[in-house]
Amino acid sequence: MRAALSAAQNGVDVAVVSKVYPVRSHSNAAQGGINAAMADRGDKWEDHAFDTIKGSDYLADQDAVEVMAQEAGAEIIGMEHMGAAFNRGEDGRLGVRNFGGQRDARTFFIADFTGQALLHVLHEQVLKSGVRVYEEWFVTTLVMDDGRCTGAVAMDMRTGELHYMRAKAVIMASGGLGRVFEPSTNALICTGDGIAQAYQAGAGVMDMEMVQYHPTTLKNNGALMSEAARGDGAYLLNSEGERFMERYAPNMMELASRDVVSRAEQTEINEGRSIDGCVLLDARHLGEKFISERLGQIRQLGIDFAGKDLATEPVPIRPGMHYIMGGIKTNVDGLTNIPGLYAAGETACVSVHGGNRLGANSLLDTLVFGRRSGVHASEWVKSQPAAGGDASVEGTENARLQAILDRKDGELFGPVRTALGKTMDKNLAVYRDQAGMEAAWADLLELRKRFEGVVVHDKGRIFNTNLIFTLELGFMLDCAETIIAGALERKESRGAHTRTDIPGRNDAEWLKHIVVTKAPEGQDTPNIEYVPVTITQWEPQERKY
Amino acid sequence: MDVALNVRRFDPEAERPESYYQEFALEVDETATVLDGLIQVREEVDGTLAVRCSCRSAICGSCAMKVNGKGVLGCTTKFIDVMGPDGAAVTVEPAGNMGLIKDLVVEFDAHWDKIKAIEPWLKPSGPAPEAEYLTSDQDMLHLAGVMGCIQSGVCTSECTVLEIDENFLGPAALAKAYRFVADPRDDADVDRLGQLNRYGGIWDCTRCMKCVEACPKDVDPMGRIMAMRELAMVAGYTDNNGASHANAFYDIVKRNGLLNEFWLIMKTFGMFNIPEMLKLAPIGIKAFFRGKMPPITFDKIPEPKSVTRIFEKVEGRNK
């Protein structure tokens, strides 16, 4: 939506296509806040940039991080002007809270539902702007013409009809791929559609092995308990009542980088100092009033889904798959290696998050690069001829979908997806090794075979979610392919990619990105390329918290 | 544990589309929700089941539905809470007051149209400041209460006025309107209140509290509507029956401590409002003959001044 607004402001005809009503997007689940270094508060963007780069374990491209850090302040003020109801300090100015991986408090927030609040504000502005939104339209494929992206084929879910949406440029902002893992904090709609579609169209996807496991998720349903709790002072305890982060990150403690905290928790769990496979989030000392004002939403989550009231008892949590640092490779203007194809947000990899994302940088990423890709794309299309491409793609897609519908006898998509999720969570989680990743690859090949035989019970066309979930499964398998390929390729431990068989970071050989592109016909494994990390000011150092 | 779901299905592409109920027997976890059950059905048993859902943690607003006749979010409704002691099947039906598309998927268009109708964007006056607008945390926290709305439509589903009058803006749109009226940075409150002062707006709520009870995020839509009624009257919008009714009520109780229905009606419509008086005449006459006409002389409590004094004290503080 941010991209659409800046494109519309730039005077071009832009439409938003979304498989759900825009306010259902998973950005609404972001709880804790959004980072910015504001100069008029005595903060320096260089500090924010450094914290981000260190947090990324030096895999982030520093020029991109500089852009994000420099534009953050303006984005937040811009959102506030649109009506975002950020918390305030005594002086009526925006208030801040502490967040993971940052030495200074620069996380601006709206109670504990910052993402939802910002998403709704953007939606309000989209309604105001009159930009057309194709709601509950499901994109099945990108359309390419002569090496250029000329739009997409989308299904109107209400009727099942396929439409070739011809466009001079496409900005992919379809979010993450959490459902490739089981469990994950992500919503059911996070199936990596955009990443897979760009991959299929020939775009490079980068840093896919960098999968973030969030330290505080509920065991039951993988729901996220915001970092804000720790930002506001909550402790992590093991089964012995010890604040174990003392041993792993004596300075930042619970607010060390997410990968550091997740690894610490996983170690505690693996070494038996856990309760039912979990450690404890303890916020009792913050008091009930504070919790109900600042952490009300996550308190309710704890009550509803773990049966524990954060105000009076510790809540059992454990690391859970949460975010993909990797994505479609773009430059700082959201442009991919395919003319006419852009990407922004979690779908993209600029890279600003490198090997590990700091909390409250994701919302910032979506706004900054959403805006920039909207600006760049809208500027570019002004000089472009009309998009070509054959309307016969509708027919081709229709035939492809009909073939899936026509299959008789077979299993539903459900068990195949669950199997995929389980093998990914087993082998591509916090700690990885060669044998595990190879097993995952073997599983993937098996699952691809099973996928060919998956049947769709619903033979209709109106709101056929059965078909849609099956198509999404295809996207997820493509995403898994890139994740496992990248993970097998990176022979070091960096950021979220931790190999028990190759511990330790190797800057000499591996200070580079891994870009995966689709294998040409006949090749078993995808193509791998390396792209060096852009260093501007900050030489990689040892990473301690 | 074993549970049973009794789901109302509807296939728009059937030869003769009509609603029917289908039972599913499932084995689920003790903490499982109705939505977990529905997802299990569509992933493992019957792929044709259509239900909107996404986050499973009450933030996306997709899974509004009726469980055992009551509007809820599927993802926060635990089986153990709705099963009943004998483990009877849990009835699941689509959300109410919205057209049916397929199974549990309903037409949300009217809901969105009403949200759009209240112009849901900030309308500040004058140029924006360089940095942020200055406001208090209290004001922002107050907004956070009503901004917590996730557009689930559960209130829309349960509203007793929407059930009989689709022209009512409804609790969701009105609560969203309040979000702007209460925002100190929005300078269009008077206009907004004026728009809402018309048919279909704030005065058409029947104060049944169903939306308050149904809302999964404690937005309190009815409370916001009532707050806007107060603000509308203060802003000078008093020439409608709702406002004159409230004002008449106020005057009568202030003077006498008790209500007198006869005078309440008179003052609400205005004694010289001939058309209304003619409409009321038959009822009034019938009531009179059944001895149900309240006395024309006011009923008072023994010491009406004690009540008048309270009115003056509390209102005096507002000024």
Place this chain on the structure above:
Amino acid sequence: MKYAFYPGCVARGATPELYTSTIAVCEKLGIELETTSMEAASCTGSGVLQEKNQRLGDTLNARNLALGERAELPIMTICSTCQGVMGQAEKRLEDADYRASVNEDLAEEGLQYKGNPGPRHLLWILLEDYGLEKLKAQFIRPLTGLKIAPFYGCYLVRPEDALAFEDNPDRKNSLEIIIEAVGAEVADFPGKTACCGFPILTINQTNSMKMVSNHTLAAKREGATAMVTPCPLCHLNLDGYQPTASKQVGQPIDLPILHLPQLLGLALGIEPEVLRLNKHIVETDKVLSAMALTP
């Protein structure tokens, strides 16, 4: 069993039959109603005053509650709306700071609300204080063969936390318990806890009448001989405006609407004239003939 009687405004105004039948029923049951201590009580505001100024409503109700405290008697209400509105005020006044601030305005009259439990509806008092078995033993003229539809009134069923449903789960279907206790069958219909439309009567009469006709016709479809309601405001709409609603929907309705004490009174053997059953807008003859009583 002694209670400070708070009849509310309408029971003394447009539905006097409610007042007289309550007195008659309580006398028969041996429930003592103390009528002087709440004489100085004001209208609860009915939700309408709260629209203009919630704090004002809370202050008036704190005063009402304080009067009950001064009499050292529990308060009885006979109106769903009085119950709901006072219950909501009571809930807000649980906050000690708020209560202290409101009490400042009552000080001049020498009154203070200390936070004791507030009023309860006759319907609840019968189940909770009097006892169902004891009550049933008093019914000498059971309404066998009659089907009665319950209509609670919004304020008696929502919001649950201001009505202490968690501690008293029977309140949720109290009316149905009573209907069965008097020997009748419950005519269950959707909308028994919905709105009668009274609050919008003067604002949107069309909608208000739709609600009346919807619910009365739904009850009739379930075979109801009559409908019973513990709220006189609902009664005003369902009975008083039933002819108007019937005209609007273009269908005859003719469903007698009984007040709760009238239903009880019939079962207790009290004469219909004493219960003022001949004072309704919609004739109640059907009920009486079904009970083999002369209308």
